[in-house]
Structure formats: C-alpha cells, structure tokens
Amino acid sequence: MLSLFPTDISLYILSFLSLHDLRSLLLVSRETHHLVADNESTVYHQAAVFHKFVSIRSSLEDALQVESRRCGWLEGAQSWKELCRRWTELERNWDGRGFVHEGGHQVGDSNGMDGVLHFKVDEEQRTIVAVSRSGGLTVRAMEDNRILWSLGNDYIFRARCELSKGFLVFPSSRHGLEIWRRTADVELGSDVIGETVLSPISGPSPAAALDFQFEASKLAASTHPSVNSAMRLRGQYTPHAYLGHPFVNLVRIYRLRFPVLALMSALDRNAVLIFDVCEGVLLRRVSFEAFHPIDKYLSVCLHSAVFMVPWRTSAQDSEGRTRAMVLAETDLPQDLQDASMQLRKVTVPNHHISTRHSDCRVDGNVACVPGADAVEQFEIVPPSASTRLANNSQALVPIGAHRVPPCFVSARMSPDGRHFAAVTVFGLLYLVPNFARVERGATSFSEITTRIYMGEWLRDLVWEEHQQRRLVMKAASEDIFIVNLDASFHFPREPMPYELQDDRDTFANVRISHLSDFSNPTLGWARERGVAFNGVQLTRTAVWMVWDRALLDDTVRRREHRRRQREWEDNESTEPRSSPGNGSLCFASFAAGM
Known part of the structure; x- marks a missing residue:
C-alpha cells in the first residue's frame, strides 16, 4: 500500500x-x-x-x-x-521485563567493620563521593571502586555531603560550611549551565576560601597522584568557598540544588538562609526544619505540614510574616491510610515469566538478575467502598483529645520545580502536580493531591535529577520503592497532543515497583546498631543506595539454589544471613543489555 x-x-x-x-x-x-x-x-x-x-x-x-x-x-x-x-x-x-544488574562496593576499611554514612553519585565523571561512618571522604571510580581522591577523617567528620553540577558541600570542622568544586571544571574553565564561574572565591568576600582548605587540597593531591595523565583531574576537587561568620556557625541542616544552597544555622535558628553557591552571597533570609531548595520555591517539611515558600519573589507581607502555601491534614493518620489509594500487586503471566527467566549470571560483585525476580510491580487502585463507608461513620474525636499529626518526614520538588512529592512516617505518599496553581488561587491542595498508602513506614524520598517521571522512596525497613509517575510516557497506547493534556492527568498512570532483592527482615528496626542506612540516589539508569552487600549476595544465591532445587552445601546455612549493620554502597542498574 x-x-x-x-x-x-x-x-x-x-x-x-x-x-x-x-x-x-x-x-x-x-x-x-x-x-x-x-x-x-x-x-x-x-x-x-x-x-x-x-x-x-x-x-x-x-x-x-x-x-x-x-x-x-x-x-x-x-x-x-x-x-x-x-x-x-x-x-x-x-518495568521488570528484562534484566537488572545488582551489586555493591565496600567503602571503608578492608575488614568491613566500617560503612557508608552518606554518598552522592557524579554521573558526568562516573564517580561516587562517599563519607564513611568513621569519618573521611573518598571519591571512587564507579567501574572498579578504586579511590581517586580523598580527605582524611581528621578533616571531615561524620557528616552529610551534597553534590550538584560539580559543587561539593560539607560541614567544616571549624563550624562553617565548605564549598569545593570539581578540579576539572576549574582548570578547563567549564561553564555551568551557560555561566562562567570563577574559582576560588577570594577576598574581600566573606565567602572567600580559606588557607586551611588549600592545605588540605595539596595534601589530597599528593596522596593520590594520577597514573593516567588523560584522566588526571577525574574525581578531584579544589576549594571554592567557605561560609562562616557572620552568617553561619554550627550548621543544623542544609541542602544544595545548583545554583541554590539553603541552610539553617545555630546563629539564626528560626530562618532558612539561601545562598548563591557560585558567588557565595546571601540571596534571601526566609523566616522558619527539613527543607529542599529549587529555583523558585523552597519546601519546608515539618511533622504537621509541608510549606512551599516562593523565595525569589517577596515571601513576606507588610508585617514581615512569611507567605507560603501549606499542605496539611486534619484527619487521623489511620483514617487517611484507609481513604487513600492502595497498592495491588501486578501478577506477571506465567508464559511471560518462563521466557524471561534464566540462571542468574554473576561477574565479580555484579549479578545479572531476571527482572521478574528483581522487580515486584504494583498498580494503584481506589480504596474499597466498604472502607470508605466505615470511615464516614466514624465517631467524632472527643474535645481535648490529643490529635496525631500526619508526621511528614520528607518533601521534594521535581527537577523542573513544577511538582512536588512528600512522604509520612505512617506510609503515605503525596503527589502534587503543578502546585503553583495553588499560589495563583486556581485550585487547592485537596483538589489536586494524589495520596497513596504504601503499607510501610516511610523515611526518605528522592526525585530523579534529569527528568520528572521517576522518584525513589526508602522505607523504615530499608526497602526500596520506585515510583513511575507515568508508566505509559514512552509507550502510549493512544498518544494525546500536548496541548490537550491536563495537569489533572499528570499522575493518572502511576506504577510503583519494589526492589525484591533489597529487602531483608534482619534490617530496619532489627538492625543491631540501630542506625539507619542513609542515602539513596536515582539516575537515568540505576538506583544507588546504602545497603548491605553481603545480604544482597546471600539473597541472590539462595534464590538460585531454590530455583535449581539443589540442597544447600554443608558449609552453607539454610537460614538467611544476618546483617552486621555496616552499610555498603549498592546499586540496581537497569542498563543491562546496553
């Protein structure tokens, strides 16, 4: 034809x-x-x-x-x-219809008694910046875990680090906040999103890099001489700025999203300070605990509510009060759980599983696992009619009774700043598309918010850096959930012209998946040390997290033995291995077959 x-x-x-x-x-x-x-x-x-x-x-x-x-x-x-x-x-x-590479690296001492406290992945240089539980910062090659550059544990203590567009931020032992920058960007004069940034910042700026930072930089360079001149700058950082007096002392919490650095300091306990990370200048002081900066808005996450503050415009009224949008709840957490959208496991047809299952292939620290084993899929369904009816007939709360707050623990905005998501300790996920409409008075949070009950206590939420479609959640049990906000984005059944799309349909096709191999009852509340595995990051092709590599290896090996219906060897236990409580840097890569 x-x-x-x-x-x-x-x-x-x-x-x-x-x-x-x-x-x-x-x-x-x-x-x-x-x-x-x-x-x-x-x-x-x-x-x-x-x-x-x-x-x-x-x-x-x-x-x-x-x-x-x-x-x-x-x-x-x-x-x-x-x-x-x-x-x-x-x-x-x-989607769990192919294969997943699962593995991990030990970060810390060679006997495995140390672990990862926090980390960040640099996709451009393919490196991992990690802070160990005993202190010290290392930059490692993604492909083989070798150390490219480091700062000793006498220089950086147990602390969270932030990384965005080549800028590395961490608390200083001198109670300020240090800003370092990729050496390659400095020496090659690389622009950052079209802007030329001069490093380091020098006097008389109050944010000028200090002598002790340059001394640490020289020591780090001499400790890790490059053997390959073509890659000599990979993974190395140089001082850019130091934020101390008169603005900062004893940093309580901070977040970085280039070009904005937001922090709360002991010097000003009731305010968020917003800095330009390139120039080290204070852009705005916003009078308010956990927060997340974006180009135009600042999200402040409290147990009782989430505040969205438009900081680039005037965020205060004539009386000096902060103007903000507020996401809050008046119902009890149990009632919210019952009335929210629910998860229902997606059953994979047997004929589909048989064509995808194969023996798990292991190469060094990486196992190639069939997607049907690695990823457990869930769809979102409305609550049952009987549950809604029961909630409508609940007795009123007595006057004077203690009201339990929703207990929000994390709120993050999408990379483009249009949408935001939040999670609560009681297992509720909130998805809010195009929230700026609330500020304009076009709608309210109650009309546009999708609320999903995950069935587990939640404690962290991270959005993918380069697109709006996926975010990852971490439960109190250390289980990992991936949220695909539009499962038909790349493969629509009936493509709709862009001009006909409605913001109300932004999250109409949500799918949630669970990483099956990164789930173990010996973690979470039962972990011996009782210290949470901090850190999870989502990229285009992978989920990176602090988990336990030994437990991951044990889980994969035990499943393969069960599949082959072989007896365990005499030197292998039939019981799942327990966790020592030391975090490894683990990953689930979906780039298998590339």
Missing part, C-alpha cells in the same frame, strides 16, 4: 507508528521493509520522537552527547535505530 505514495508521504505515515507496530509491519510487508531499509535514519528518528526519547529538533549527535554525560549507557550507539533499541531495552528493564 505504501508503495502507491511518494516516499515523503510514506515516511510521514510511518511517523505515526510505534516501534512495535513498525516491527510488525516489517514482518508482513516486503515493500515496507525495503522502504525502511533505504530510509532507516529518518524512520527511526521519527520513532524516537514518537516515543519521546528525544525532542523533534534533536540531532543524533546532540542526543548522544547529552546522554553520554549520564553513565554512558548510549556509548557506542551510532544510529537512531540503535538509540531506539537501547532506550526500549532500558524501559523494559525498569
């Missing part, structure tokens, strides 16, 4: 076909097969645009260059067809 039309008309018709439909057509039509073979680049570029892998104006070189800075999962791709293949495989892996 297509042969009856001119080539340009035929190609235009093919632009409305998904990759699945295109493949089916190629199998039944020899003429179409020849047409696609002669115009392969055009056809698969159209397919990449159809599936939203790239924008309509993107060239192949631009698409590969952008993604090459994100863990290199498109390295070696030289055609639109290969880009489509890899992206499709990546999405299949995320």
Whole structure:
C-alpha cells in the first residue's frame, strides 16, 4: 500500500507508528521493509520522537552527547535505530521485563567493620563521593571502586555531603560550611549551565576560601597522584568557598540544588538562609526544619505540614510574616491510610515469566538478575467502598483529645520545580502536580493531591535529577520503592497532543515497583546498631543506595539454589544471613543489555 505514495508521504505515515507496530509491519510487508531499509535514519528518528526519547529538533549527535554525560549507557550507539533499541531495552528493564544488574562496593576499611554514612553519585565523571561512618571522604571510580581522591577523617567528620553540577558541600570542622568544586571544571574553565564561574572565591568576600582548605587540597593531591595523565583531574576537587561568620556557625541542616544552597544555622535558628553557591552571597533570609531548595520555591517539611515558600519573589507581607502555601491534614493518620489509594500487586503471566527467566549470571560483585525476580510491580487502585463507608461513620474525636499529626518526614520538588512529592512516617505518599496553581488561587491542595498508602513506614524520598517521571522512596525497613509517575510516557497506547493534556492527568498512570532483592527482615528496626542506612540516589539508569552487600549476595544465591532445587552445601546455612549493620554502597542498574 505504501508503495502507491511518494516516499515523503510514506515516511510521514510511518511517523505515526510505534516501534512495535513498525516491527510488525516489517514482518508482513516486503515493500515496507525495503522502504525502511533505504530510509532507516529518518524512520527511526521519527520513532524516537514518537516515543519521546528525544525532542523533534534533536540531532543524533546532540542526543548522544547529552546522554553520554549520564553513565554512558548510549556509548557506542551510532544510529537512531540503535538509540531506539537501547532506550526500549532500558524501559523494559525498569518495568521488570528484562534484566537488572545488582551489586555493591565496600567503602571503608578492608575488614568491613566500617560503612557508608552518606554518598552522592557524579554521573558526568562516573564517580561516587562517599563519607564513611568513621569519618573521611573518598571519591571512587564507579567501574572498579578504586579511590581517586580523598580527605582524611581528621578533616571531615561524620557528616552529610551534597553534590550538584560539580559543587561539593560539607560541614567544616571549624563550624562553617565548605564549598569545593570539581578540579576539572576549574582548570578547563567549564561553564555551568551557560555561566562562567570563577574559582576560588577570594577576598574581600566573606565567602572567600580559606588557607586551611588549600592545605588540605595539596595534601589530597599528593596522596593520590594520577597514573593516567588523560584522566588526571577525574574525581578531584579544589576549594571554592567557605561560609562562616557572620552568617553561619554550627550548621543544623542544609541542602544544595545548583545554583541554590539553603541552610539553617545555630546563629539564626528560626530562618532558612539561601545562598548563591557560585558567588557565595546571601540571596534571601526566609523566616522558619527539613527543607529542599529549587529555583523558585523552597519546601519546608515539618511533622504537621509541608510549606512551599516562593523565595525569589517577596515571601513576606507588610508585617514581615512569611507567605507560603501549606499542605496539611486534619484527619487521623489511620483514617487517611484507609481513604487513600492502595497498592495491588501486578501478577506477571506465567508464559511471560518462563521466557524471561534464566540462571542468574554473576561477574565479580555484579549479578545479572531476571527482572521478574528483581522487580515486584504494583498498580494503584481506589480504596474499597466498604472502607470508605466505615470511615464516614466514624465517631467524632472527643474535645481535648490529643490529635496525631500526619508526621511528614520528607518533601521534594521535581527537577523542573513544577511538582512536588512528600512522604509520612505512617506510609503515605503525596503527589502534587503543578502546585503553583495553588499560589495563583486556581485550585487547592485537596483538589489536586494524589495520596497513596504504601503499607510501610516511610523515611526518605528522592526525585530523579534529569527528568520528572521517576522518584525513589526508602522505607523504615530499608526497602526500596520506585515510583513511575507515568508508566505509559514512552509507550502510549493512544498518544494525546500536548496541548490537550491536563495537569489533572499528570499522575493518572502511576506504577510503583519494589526492589525484591533489597529487602531483608534482619534490617530496619532489627538492625543491631540501630542506625539507619542513609542515602539513596536515582539516575537515568540505576538506583544507588546504602545497603548491605553481603545480604544482597546471600539473597541472590539462595534464590538460585531454590530455583535449581539443589540442597544447600554443608558449609552453607539454610537460614538467611544476618546483617552486621555496616552499610555498603549498592546499586540496581537497569542498563543491562546496553
């Protein structure tokens, strides 16, 4: 049929076909097969645009260059067809229909008695910045865990670190806040989002880098001389600024999202200070505990409510009071759990499992696990009618009775600053699309918020840095949940023109998955040391977390033994291994098959 039309008309018709439909057509039509073979680049570029892998104006070189800075999962791709293949495989892996690479690295002393306190992943340089429980900061190569650069435990104590666009921030032993920057960006004069940033900041600025920072930098450089001149700057950092008096002393909490650094200090306990990380200047003081900065808004997370403060505009009224949007609840947590959307496990058809199951392949510290084993899928369903009816008939709370707050523990905004999500200790996930509408008076939080009961106590929430679709949650039990806010984003059944899309439908196709192998009853509240595994980060291709590598290895090995119906060896226990409570740096990579 297509042969009856001119080539340009035929190609235009093919632009409305998904990759699945295109493949089916190629199998039944020899003429179409020849047409696609002669115009392969055009056809698969159209397919990449159809599936939203790239924008309509993107060239192949631009698409590969952008993604090459994100863990290199498109390295070696030289055609639109290969880009489509890899992206499709990546999405299949995320959905549990492919394979997952699971593994981890020990960070700390060689006998495993130390562990990871906190970490950040640098996708561009493919390094991991980690602070150990005994103190000290190391920068390690992602591929083999070797140390590229470090600061000793006499310089940086047990502390959280922040990393964004090459800027590294951590508390100083001198009670201030240190800002370092990737040495490669400084020496090569790299722009940061189109801006030229001069490092280090010098006097008379109150944020000027101090002498003790440069002494530590020289010691670190001499301790880790580079053996490869081509990569000599990889993983290294140089002092950029120091925030101390008159603004900062004994930092209580801080967060970094380039170009904004927000913090609370003992010098000003009831306010959030917002700094420009490039110049070290104070941009605004906002009068308020846990918070998260974004380009235009600041989210402040309290047990009783989440505040969204528009800090770039005037956030105070004529009387000096802070103006903010407030997400709060008046109902009891148990009633909110019953009235919220619920999780229902998605059963994978047996015929699908049999085609995907294979023996788990182990290579060093990495196991290639079938997705059906690694990822447990859930769909979101409304609460039952009987539950809603029971809630409506609840007795009123007696006057003077203690009211339990919702206990929000984390609130984060999407990378573009349009949406935000929050979690509570009682297992509730809040998803709020385009929250700026509330500020304009166009709607209220109660009308646009989707509330989901996860069935477990939650304690952390992280959004993916480069896109709006996925975020990851960590439960008090250390279990990991991945939230796909639009499961049909790349593979829509009926594509809808952008101009017809409604903000109310932004989170209409939510899917939640659970990383099965990163779940163990010996962790969580039963962990001997009682110290939470801090840190989780979501990238385009992987979930990085502080977990227990020994337990992960044990879980994978035990499942393979059960599948093969083999008896345990005499030197292997039939009971799951217990955790020593020391965190390893672990990952679940969905770039298998790339």
